[in-house]
Amino acid sequence: MSVGIVSYGAYIPRYRIKLDDIAKVWGDDAEILKSGLMVFEKSFPDVDEDTATIAVEAARSAVRRAGIDAQRIGAVYTGSESHPYAVKPTSTIVAEAVCATPVLTAADFEFACKAGTAAVQTCMGLVASGMIDLGMAIGSDVAQGAPGDALEYTAAAGGVAFIIGSKKSEITAVIEDTYSFTTDTPDFWRREGMPYPEHGGRFTGEPGYFKHVTNAAKGLMEKMNTKPEDYDFAVFHQPNGKFPSRAASMLGFSKEQIKPGLVVPRLGNTYSGSCMMGIAATLDQAKPGDRIFATAFGSGAGADAFSITVTDRIEEIRNNAPKVEELLANPVYADYAKYARHKGKIKLA
Missing domain, CATH: 3.40.47.10 (Thiolase/Chalcone synthase)
Structure with a gap:
């Protein structure tokens, strides 16, 4: 199914x-x-x-x-x-x-x-x-x-x-498969009653974002036997503009593949909406048959990767x-x- x-x-x-x-x-x-x-x-x-x-x-x-x-x-x-x-x-x-x-x-x-x-x-x-x-x-x-x-x-x-x-x-858009990578990495947290979150500084990048995003992405591509060039677009969690750009480069995706979904420079980090916003922005432009690779990241820490193929129906509903x-x-x-x-x-x- x-x-x-x-x-x-x-x-x-x-x-x-x-x-x-x-x-x-x-x-x-x-x-x-x-x-x-x-x-x-x-x-x-x-x-x-x-x-x-x-x-x-x-x-x-x-x-x-x-x-x-x-x-x-x-x-x-x-x-x-x-x-x-x-x-x-x-x-x-x-x-x-x-x-x-x-x-x-x-x-x-x-x-x-x-x-x-x-x-x-x-x-x-x-x-x-x-x-x-x-x-x-x-x-x-x-x-x-x-x-x-x-x-x-x-x-x-x-x-x-x-x-x-x-x-x-x-x-x-068919979700062909998904793969997650999760560990207990204390890079970001907010206790009950605290008005603002705190972050672990040096834990945010390497052991947090990049370790989990790259492992989830590689895990899904290995599971599906795909590679970056098999995809027309790619979306990675956008805490800022540099992290997803660097993650894409580390994994072999191009600037052209991530450009349509990279909305953070004019929007900021919408947290739980971040990766999904990038996917939505990409669907707004994608053609039937296009493939989208997406990886979300959540501090604490984990990443969810998805392989998505757009269908003909996108043309019917996109402008509604x-x-x-x-x-x-x-x-x-x-x-x-x-x-x-x-x-x-x-x-x-």
Whole structure:
């Protein structure tokens, strides 16, 4: 049985802040930061937006794009690092908002920036087993970064929803196979009650991101007996612009293969939505028959790799909901004071 992406939807808040404006506040060199991170601006939520509202908008776009009867959705799983409630699922809010209730199963996922792709794998299993008709997997975040911390320059807001199914006539992109690589690597964490995450500095790159991304990617290619040149596009988790570019080079993928999905320079790191946003941006441009290689990374640490082939159905549904490029267009820029208030960094008495 083939399992794949039936539909997809994305949402990005309109508000942006340029790295120059953050650097001015903390006395940092903006040019060095932009060069080092390959990020120039990032999104942030409006005062009435959070992980749940972003997930709802992405889910509605996914339902609308393929004209899905939401009552067919048997599972809703939302991956995030910033669920609005410690005890109250985001996924039930989404299910109700898209008229999928009563839904067979709903739960919130957490695994840093790969919680959304972990939800995709879970939906794949449920669909393949016949337990559900369609499953919805979401990666949504209003990412946190402490004032003045390195994370503040990239932590962004956005979300993506994939609807997973198995009916051949409905599949827009077949997920040929998936492979994961996971270890206990303490590169990033946030304890209960802490407003901002902490990171392990030197653990972030080599033992964290690169070890897991390259091992998951190599594992999948070995499993499928494929190589980088077998793919038209590649997407890697985007904490900044340099990491996915370097990972692609290490694995033998070209700059041309990753360019369509590399949205982080104008968006920032949407955490659980990061890799999924890159896949969505690539689907917005891909042609039937194109193959996409994607690898998500989540601190703590693990990586999920996917091999995807686009079908003819992409031409039927692509233009029925906003594309990632459209969501990136016409931003509303704000200064640091407005950004800080929207993010709750400034507490009103």
